Amino acid sequence: MDYTLAIDGVDTTIPGGTGLLLLHPSIGETDRIDTDFLKTDTDNFLVVSTRTTAREVEQKLEHYDVDESRADILDTISVERGYSRRSSDHLHYVAAPDDLDGIVAQVESFLAGHEGKRRVSVDSLTEMAYYADVDGTYDAAEAILALLDGHDAVGLFHLSKEVHDDETIQRFRDLFGNVIDLDEDGEATVDLV
Template sequence: MEYTLAIENAPETVSGGTGLLLVHPSTVETDRIDTQFLKTDTDHLLVISTRTTAREVRQKLEHYEVDEQKATILDAISVERGYTRRQSDQVRYLSAPDNFADLIAETERFLSQSDGKRRVSLDSVTEMIYYADHEQTRDAIAEILELLDEYDAVGLFHLAAGVHDDAVVDEFRDLFDGTLELDETGSLTSSL
């Protein structure tokens, strides 16, 4: 299955099973790229947030006019911060950003219970590393990438480059089919 990428300076399409790494400075806004990825050519989308709450994710989707009816949000931060949460079909909660077993299980649940074109966004790999370490995070991301391949879905994963050693960033780049790179000015380059 082919997926359209409506992202500047990126290929027009990618094949199902493709995982993209969005590498960015921690000071640059990534919502524009993330929502361009999510709202194009898709039937169902899963937004995994280890950085912001489900409420904030909903606000982002609404602001950028992403069809919320297609969205499932997996909030990994609210429970950790002690916020009240109400699980529903469209909003799921994890106990913490480093609860990788449930993160992977919820991702597989989404992919196995939906059909058509599916997109997964994970913001952010950096937060996962903060809560666990880069080795555990790398293994969890590798499992999610395998699920994308198995279910013919595509994914976009955020990584704030400046806060990690170059060797760690390179290790994560090697997991993915391609990299989208934002610079300090918000300009994007891609290598796939």
């Protein structure tokens, strides 16, 4: 199944199973790219949040006019930081951003539990690598890509250009192949294989 990709004036389609790497400056306009990705041509989506709480994700979706009834959120930081949590059918938690197996399992559960067009946003691989390590994060990204392929879904994975060395960035570029490169001025270059 094909999915519409409508980001920054790019209007094309990508096949199910595609993962996109969003390379961005540390302070970049990623919310706009992320929400454009999530709200277009989708039945259900999962936001894997390693930077912000579920409540902050909900506020972002509301601000960018994304249909929250289609959203599942995996909050990976509230437990570790001791914040109050309110579980629901659409809010999920793991202990911390370094619980890579738990994150992959939650993505698998979401994909298996929903029909139709499904999108996953992982925000961000950089935070996962900070809490765990680059090798484990790479393996988790690879596992999520395999799940997307197996469930005919698509995903967007955030990675900061300013935090990682060139070798690490190239390693993730090679894993994904499909890259959205966001510059400091907020302009996005989309490179699809």
